[in-house]
Amino acid sequence: MIKGKKVLGKKVGRIILISIILSVAVLALFFGSLLKSKVVATTYTPNYTLKYTALGDSITSGIGVGSQDNYVYKFSNYINLDLGVTANTVNQGIPYWTSALILVSMNDGQYRNNIANANILTLYIGFNDFQLARTQYVNNETCPGSGSPEQCLINAVNTFNSNYDQIIAQIKSLNSSRNTAFTVATIYYHLVAQDLASGKFTIINKYLNQMNNHIVQTAVANNLPVTDIHNAFNGPNGDQDPVAAGYLIWPGYLHPTPLGHTVIANLLRSTGYGNVNNILTCLSTLPDVNNDHMVNSTDLGQVAGHFGLRGVSIYDIDHNGYVNSMDIQQVASKYGQSCK
Numbered sequence: 001m002i003k004g005k006k007v008l009g010k011k012v013g014r015i016i017l018i019s020i021i022l023s024v025a026v027l028a029l030f031f032g033s034l035l036k037s038k039v040v041a042t043t044y045t046p047n048y049t050l051k052y053t054a055l056g057d058s059i060t061s062g063i064g065v066g067s068q069d070n071y072v073y074k075f076s077n078y079i080n081l082d083l084g085v086t087a088n089t090v091n092q093g094i095p096y097w098t099s100a101l102i103l104v105s106m107n108d109g110q111y112r113n114n115i116a117n118a119n120i121l122t123l124y125i126g127f128n129d130f131q132l133a134r135t136q137y138v139n140n141e142t143c144p145g146s147g148s149p150e151q152c153l154i155n156a157v158n159t160f161n162s163n164y165d166q167i168i169a170q171i172k173s174l175n176s177s178r179n180t181a182f183t184v185a186t187i188y189y190h191l192v193a194q195d196l197a198s199g200k201f202t203i204i205n206k207y208l209n210q211m212n213n214h215i216v217q218t219a220v221a222n223n224l225p226v227t228d229i230h231n232a233f234n235g236p237n238g239d240q241d242p243v244a245a246g247y248l249i250w251p252g253y254l255h256p257t258p259l260g261h262t263v264i265a266n267l268l269r270s271t272g273y274g275n276v277n278n279i280l281t282c283l284s285t286l287p288d289v290n291n292d293h294m295v296n297s298t299d300l301g302q303v304a305g306h307f308g309l310r311g312v313s314i315y316d317i318d319h320n321g322y323v324n325s326m327d328i329q330q331v332a333s334k335y336g337q338s339c340k
């Protein structure tokens with residue numbers, strides 16, 4: 001009987017405690033606006049996970065250099081440094097990938113998710129479209145259409161431009177948040193010196209320019225910043241040799257050296273982070289406990305649910321060591337506010 005009374009007593013105690021917590025929460029909820037003037041302005045640490053997804057080919061995957069030498073790794077470090085938030089980075093660079101194969105990848109669920117969930121997104125594709133067509137032209141191969149070697153370059157540009165439009169449209173459809181920092185990049189010309197010497201540069205460069213112009217025009221039409229890797233590697237006239245500059249690695253001089261990757265990472269950094277900065281600034285003003293970028297009854301309930309507990313820093317909004325009514329007041333004072 002005594003044991004039964006103790007259990008009953010504990011249950012009653014628990015019910016009373018929960019009732020008190022809920023009462024405080026409800027009061028705070030309804031009178032939050034009245035409490036605003038009493039709550040000291042606080043800067044909150046956003047419970048925020050930032051995801052960076054890099055789409056591309058073997059240049060993006062970092063073939064030929066160490067895992068910490070590729071531009072994705074370096075840019076990811078810049079994100080951590082500049083934004084003060086650790087980036088969860090996904091390198092989706094796939095060797096041999098062309099614009100057509102990016103479109104194939106977009107049928108893959110994980111690939112799509114990595115685009116849809118990204119806060120920072122970079123797209124560097126088209127080098128293989130270009131260099132395969134260049135090789136065909138230099139080797140005097142024939143291609144569907146007129147059958148001339150130049151037709152290989154013409155076909156590659158037409159295919160690339162069409163694919164690029166579809167890639168951008170799909171990415172924008174999968175990730176339509178205006179707060180995503182999405183950057184595209186132009187393509188470098190790797191064998192400038194070789195093609196200048198053989199007299200084939202002018203023709204080849206004409207078609208590369210058409211591809212790069214299409215990238216820029218598509219970016220402008222979609223309000224996206226452009227990382228102009230072509231300009232950095234080949235100069236304003238497109239005839240500077242990136243091999244001589246130490247930007248491309250032997251054999252083949254297809255892929256960037258660590259120095260070339262640093263140039264790309266620095267360019268990406270200089271394009272900024274779009275609205276990601278604004279979101280982080282906004283979130284630092286909100287006690288958004290569950291990281292859905294808004295303050296509502298979920299946040300209030302989670303803080304109230306940890307009432308009286310110590311060592312739960314997420315819910316101890318004012319960092320005084322335990323979860324108390326002041327934390328509930330902090331949440332209530334920002335009730336209904338959001339960062340979207």
Ligand SMILES: [Ca+2]
Nearest residue numbers: 288290292294
């Ligand atoms: Ca929330």
Ligand SMILES: [Ca+2]
Nearest residue numbers: 316320322324
């Ligand atoms: Ca507290």
